[in-house]
Amino acid sequence: MAKLIRDFKVLNNTKITQDYFILELVSPEKLQNLMPGQFVQVRIDGSRETFLRRPFSVHDLDYDKNSIKILVQIAGKGTEKMSKLLPGEILNIIYPLGRPFSEPNKGENILLVGGGSGVAPLLFLAKHIKQLEINPDILLGFKSQQRIIETEEFEKYGRVFITTDDGSAGREGLVTEHPLLLKGKYDRIYCCGPEAMMKAVVSLAKSRNIFCEVSLEHLMACGIGICLCCIVKTTRGNICTCTEGPVINANELLW
Amino acid sequence: MAKLIRDFKVLNNTKITQDYFILELVSPEKLQNLMPGQFVQVRIDGSRETFLRRPFSVHDLDYDKNSIKILVQIAGKGTEKMSKLLPGEILNIIYPLGRPFSEPNKGENILLVGGGSGVAPLLFLAKHIKQLEINPDILLGFKSQQRIIETEEFEKYGRVFITTDDGSAGREGLVTEHPLLLKGKYDRIYCCGPEAMMKAVVSLAKSRNIFCEVSLEHLMACGIGICLCCIVKTTRGNICTCTEGPVINANELLW
Amino acid sequence: MVNLSFKIGNLSFKNPVITASGTCGYGIELEDFISLEKLGGIIVKGMTLKPREGNPYPRMVETPSGMLNSVGLQNNGIEYFEKHIYPRLTGLDTNVMINVNGSTIEEYVELAERISHLEKIPAIELNISCPNVKMGGMAFGTNPVTAREVIKSVRKVYSRILIVKLSPNVTSIEEFAKIAEDEGADAISLVNTLLGMAIDVKKMKPSLATITGGLSGPAIKPVAVRMVWQAAKTVKIPVIGIGGIMNEIDALEFIMAGATAIQVGTALFIDPSVPCKIITGIEQFLVERGFEDYSLLIGYINKNF
Amino acid sequence: MVNLSFKIGNLSFKNPVITASGTCGYGIELEDFISLEKLGGIIVKGMTLKPREGNPYPRMVETPSGMLNSVGLQNNGIEYFEKHIYPRLTGLDTNVMINVNGSTIEEYVELAERISHLEKIPAIELNISCPNVKMGGMAFGTNPVTAREVIKSVRKVYSRILIVKLSPNVTSIEEFAKIAEDEGADAISLVNTLLGMAIDVKKMKPSLATITGGLSGPAIKPVAVRMVWQAAKTVKIPVIGIGGIMNEIDALEFIMAGATAIQVGTALFIDPSVPCKIITGIEQFLVERGFEDYSLLIGYINKNF
Ligand SMILES: Cc1cc2nc3c(=O)[nH]c(=O)nc-3n(C[C@H](O)[C@H](O)[C@H](O)COP(=O)(O)OP(=O)(O)OC[C@H]3O[C@@H](n4cnc5c(N)ncnc54)[C@H](O)[C@@H]3O)c2cc1C
Ligand SMILES: Cc1cc2nc3c(=O)[nH]c(=O)nc-3n(C[C@H](O)[C@H](O)[C@H](O)COP(=O)(O)OP(=O)(O)OC[C@H]3O[C@@H](n4cnc5c(N)ncnc54)[C@H](O)[C@@H]3O)c2cc1C
Ligand SMILES: Cc1cc2nc3c(=O)[nH]c(=O)nc-3n(C[C@H](O)[C@H](O)[C@H](O)COP(=O)(O)O)c2cc1C
Ligand SMILES: Cc1cc2nc3c(=O)[nH]c(=O)nc-3n(C[C@H](O)[C@H](O)[C@H](O)COP(=O)(O)O)c2cc1C
Ligand code: FES
Numbered sequence A, B: 001m002a003k004l005i006r007d008f009k010v011l012n013n014t015k016i017t018q019d020y021f022i023l024e025l026v027s028p029e030k031l032q033n034l035m036p037g038q039f040v041q042v043r044i045d046g047s048r049e050t051f052l053r054r055p056f057s058v059h060d061l062d063y064d065k066n067s068i069k070i071l072v073q074i075a076g077k078g079t080e081k082m083s084k085l086l087p088g089e090i091l092n093i094i095y096p097l098g099r100p101f102s103e104p105n106k107g108e109n110i111l112l113v114g115g116g117s118g119v120a121p122l123l124f125l126a127k128h129i130k131q132l133e134i135n136p137d138i139l140l141g142f143k144s145q146q147r148i149i150e151t152e153e154f155e156k157y158g159r160v161f162i163t164t165d166d167g168s169a170g171r172e173g174l175v176t177e178h179p180l181l182l183k184g185k186y187d188r189i190y191c192c193g194p195e196a197m198m199k200a201v202v203s204l205a206k207s208r209n210i211f212c213e214v215s216l217e218h219l220m221a222c223g224i225g226i227c228l229c230c231i232v233k234t235t236r237g238n239i240c241t242c243t244e245g246p247v248i249n250a251n252e253l254l255w
Numbered sequence C, D: 001m002v003n004l005s006f007k008i009g010n011l012s013f014k015n016p017v018i019t020a021s022g023t024c025g026y027g028i029e030l031e032d033f034i035s036l037e038k039l040g041g042i043i044v045k046g047m048t049l050k051p052r053e054g055n056p057y058p059r060m061v062e063t064p065s066g067m068l069n070s071v072g073l074q075n076n077g078i079e080y081f082e083k084h085i086y087p088r089l090t091g092l093d094t095n096v097m098i099n100v101n102g103s104t105i106e107e108y109v110e111l112a113e114r115i116s117h118l119e120k121i122p123a124i125e126l127n128i129s130c131p132n133v134k135m136g137g138m139a140f141g142t143n144p145v146t147a148r149e150v151i152k153s154v155r156k157v158y159s160r161i162l163i164v165k166l167s168p169n170v171t172s173i174e175e176f177a178k179i180a181e182d183e184g185a186d187a188i189s190l191v192n193t194l195l196g197m198a199i200d201v202k203k204m205k206p207s208l209a210t211i212t213g214g215l216s217g218p219a220i221k222p223v224a225v226r227m228v229w230q231a232a233k234t235v236k237i238p239v240i241g242i243g244g245i246m247n248e249i250d251a252l253e254f255i256m257a258g259a260t261a262i263q264v265g266t267a268l269f270i271d272p273s274v275p276c277k278i279i280t281g282i283e284q285f286l287v288e289r290g291f292e293d294y295s296l297l298i299g300y301i302n303k304n305f
């Protein structure tokens, strides 16, 4: 799929918690095909603190409206600015980028595991899996009840299980302590979240011999394979997470 | 007068021509006293192209509303951004800065000469002079009829004479070819505009032995006398136009 | 139509806009965004004899109007290039050049020699200025003795167009420009990145795994323009200007300072289509100002002040 | 309460935040915005024996995340300072220091000697790094022989605190740091501005009357942090970090790299009250992270990696 640079228009900017918002962005033309796990590179103009583009996973999309949604956590200067975008404003985007999650086979048991802004790519993935007539289990970890995001959306596509660090909602503890992960019978686990969480999930999956893919959020300068800054060490050597990821098979990682 | 750094609020942003707009800015507290010829240093946040503040003359003010007006010509990146400011937005300002025009004496004949964005400080000056019960003559030069700005405002305070380069309004030619300047009997001339124009006015005033002050628009980094970048060579040596100007007596200039 | 073409030695370039090494991959990666044949040239990523893994992650951090990188010449080596990449580039109607690196003089020489057999590679850029490798690179390029030695040795085995890429991390850029000219370089290109560093204060540790890295982007432009100006006044061979070029105005700044051509680096990360915009922009400027040949602008400020 | 005080030799500073020479006038100009006594110190603008007119206008141009200046040490000379400024500063409870400049070694020495008689000036900063003067300045500071000579000569006549301000326009900052230490400097400060240049493309001429100027501001921070890190690993005397510090995070970056104190320069043009914000910000960081003394952070990344 050819990569495009396009001026998308902000359709709406929805605050969901103190830290998170969702931008719906409309393509100036027919939206290119996008797969779950792929991302876009957003240009945040005009600041010395946001010189480079910023990568965001596709959270959802609508081919009829030619729009994509990105779920953004306010992490610094760039995301702070994006949080203030108004409907009608322009956001320049390069897309589609990266390799998507691999397709599950019909009839497989699927578990999605997410935490923090890592839930972003999983909604699109859950929706996609549902279209394959699979009801995935979705395990989401948050700090506390106030930090819970998007679970209602996820419920459309599968059974949702929650953990919170403080037990204020769902099960107390980390996702990696959840029985689903420890004992659940799954053919595939797809995971995105903080690196520590992904490492724990990968090690569990490996030990239980379950196919597992994680989506890495490595620092990126270009997003299109020309800077070699976003590498991760794998069994195949250093690979660029922007072109050969962000989705990587657990068995390839040297974690 | 102590210099202050304050967050002013945009009250309104009025486009007057393709290139010019007027910002009315409200002080968060009682507005400090300001005199005609003084200026403010505006901080345009968040861009690598607009790292330093930008200086603008006070165009008008209202002590009741605690507001000032600046008349801005779109000259580059910073002014371009300022042109997009919306009511309610914040603009950080350092003020009051610089030395004002000297006070005329009662009963004197006064001529104001302006061109381009140089008309900005002259409106406040005209208003001030009118309060001294003097009706100044006001000679304003523009490129063409379409470029004429603010003359109706000026008419409140004195007799307005216009020149345009192409003769599409007022008298054809440069202000420095106008009979008012060549033959008019004045005790004082106050001038602000493009450097070439000011040089011509200064040389006329000197040859006719008329008291004359010009307001210089030199490049400034700080605006408060700490960088020594804004100098002009005078009979007193190099002086900072931000602290000992921007208004300079014609006799001091080595033009 | 205005003329944008120029020559280094006997090698013609259709215009003065070249993509910089390490910022355009093998060129192929840009094909979605621009037609490579529109470019004056492409300098593919820093190459070594043997494959190199480069430095550990993290390798980049954003800085005010710029970025630091510590990629460290990750590449698959010359053999991989010959087999898999070269065949895809040979049909291109533009100058594909290779950025040549080594840890020892022998490695530089061996690689240059080998490349001299690749018919469709008309030029190499000798990188004696990489700040991200322990051996070779900047260590060669900031010492006049070793700089001279490596250029001399490569010149002996490489008879096509030799461009020497200089490091800005030196007291006198003139000295190194002169050495390159003396040793028979056909052109010099500058600047490579400035050695810099950043600390993640919140995490209280260096932002890069290697602690220091190379600074690129608009932040370094004033230093790069100055060095190009100094170098161009010192040598008679063409100077290729590099450093923070984001648009045609920046490109023209280098040209007016004395650059015969320019390279676009970090800007590609933000807008991979920018080289074509720069070409069009230069063209427009020439038309507006009534210049028929961009070469009239080379070193313009020296001629007129 | 956390401790922010430190010493250079026997001279105490209440905190590590100092205003940089040439960017804070005589200090007095900042009084509307901050109480000078809150500062660790003030380094008044570059001084010479005789009054200097400096360079012609234009003297500055904005660049990406920075600016170029070519002020060229405009100042009224030591006599004016003694008569008109010194009396206004003597009552201040902070360290007022003078940035010392000369076109010849004799001038440096004579000025330093004369300042040694000003009781309330406890330290001088020897500027061998000004890029904007034809004689002296950077010419001294980028040549190891003359650098050594001028420091040695001044040290002989000046027994109070001697800070040597280094130029970043050198191949090896370590070399110059070592020279300063060897010749008895009590501290070094770095960096002065990077030599840079800009062209006004629309006007097709140099932006500065002197063509080249000194680059300052956030753009140079990564280079400055790297040099401070290198210098601090090389010498035992305190290092004062300078270059693009806009806020407390930037200040802490220098401190973690090895700076004992920092100077705020160009940031003052944008926010003259920023030094006090930096002091408060450092304090808050220490409290949040549970450090009782900021000196625990000096060179933190070296201790922990
Ligand atoms: C493939 C990919 C997909 C991503 N998807 C999402 C998503 O859907 N939603 C979301 O909220 N976040 C996502 N991220 C992370 C997001 O890109 C960063 O949070 C964002 O770039 C921070 O920008 P900032 O200017 O606000 O932060 P900065 O002020 O630049 O830095 C704040 C923090 O963010 C980290 N960061 C900065 N730049 C990047 C970068 N280019 N890549 C990764 N981390 C960075 C920094 O290390 C720092 O810790 C994704 C990252 C990648 C690589
Ligand atoms: C005391 C003083 C009062 C002024 N009053 C007014 C006013 O009332 N209305 C008005 O429209 N303009 C005024 N100016 C000029 C105004 O400051 C500049 O037009 C403005 O700074 C340009 O900013 P920019 O970012 O849009 O332009 P840039 O993109 O930075 O540059 C565009 C052009 O503006 C010039 N310029 C840039 N910065 C400055 C600066 N700091 N000072 C002067 N010129 C600069 C540049 O040389 C260039 O030619 C005044 C200038 C001074 C010194
Ligand atoms: C990520 C990255 C990798 C680079 N790799 C190389 C390289 O392999 N060889 C080389 O000579 N220069 C390399 N450079 C330097 C660039 O070619 C260029 O000289 C420098 O970045 C300055 O130009 P810019 O500011 O336009 O990027 C690299 C720069 C970056 C940012
Ligand atoms: C306008 C200006 C004038 C300066 N004058 C001097 C000077 O007289 N002596 C000196 O040692 N450094 C001088 N400097 C350098 C600063 O003290 C400082 O080293 C440099 O600007 C880098 O710090 P910054 O990025 O915080 O400004 C000057 C800098 C500027 C911007
Ligand atoms: S981000 Fe540049 S190669 Fe991946």
Ligand code: FES
Binding pocket: B219, B220, B221, B222, B223, B224, B225, B226, B227, B228, B229, B230, B231, B240, B241, B242, B243
């Ligand atoms: S603008 Fe800095 S001294 Fe006038």
